[in-house]
Amino acid sequence: MSSNPTYPSAWHCHTLQCGPDSLRLCEFGGQVLSWCSAGKERLWLSPLADDSGSKAIRGGVPLCFPWFGGRPGLPSHGFARTRRWQLLRLEQGEQQAQAKLAFSEDDHTLALWPYRFQLTLTVTLRPGELDLALTLHNTGTESWDFTAALHTYLGMAPDTPLPELVGRHYFDKLSDGQDKEFLQPIAPNPIDAIVPGLGRIDAAGLSLHNHGSDATVVWNPGPSGAKALADVPDAAFAEFLCLESAVALQPVTLAAGAQYQLGQRLRLG
């Protein structure tokens, strides 16, 4: 297993290589940080991302669980992105490379959310393709509800044309969930949209396929929002767009012993 010395040691990073394509991921948060395909970085990672290994990393693909969004007095987007995951497997290959990480309850998570679970993230890299599959397993004896997201930060301008979104209705988190119609271009205004459904989105030569989700979340803080975020450089709102595969509209109830999969596949072309 190779670890990556260029990222903070507190993140515990590893590299996947598949032919010329490469990917970096870390045990902290079970988070993918970088995906280089066809010679280009496809994700965005903030140069000001917290490097302590105790706060959420701004960029890559944070995993939100067991809730998406905020809850009074509890960590934003749950706790999965701020805990260390266990690397189970890392396999390199010319046609396919794969990593598997897992995360289960511990005393810290039980104090915040009193349920037993196992999350498994399978990251599969193929030439021109990244597949992310998050399996949620209820390992306890009672059912629990969750919302969740693969909070993907794409390294593309927020005014990138998104033809599948134009004209669709969304819930606007910036105005108390009001129903609005999606218009382009987004930038330079902030956007925080929960768009029901939407299995596939094309964005600047990249296609995204979401599965297991009830919505795609589109987020960019805009200039004023970026200024308010300590871990985003002021002008960097123009460098990324989050297109998230999410269970955000309706919590899913998972019975004891049951499993659920939420995923996103990104493909060039």
Ligand SMILES: O=P(O)(O)OC[C@H]1O[C@@H](O)[C@H](O)[C@@H](O)[C@@H]1O
């Ligand atoms: O700053 P955080 O906790 O990583 O969240 C960033 C954004 O994540 C998005 O998914 C949410 O819809 C936004 O409301 C939120 O501001």
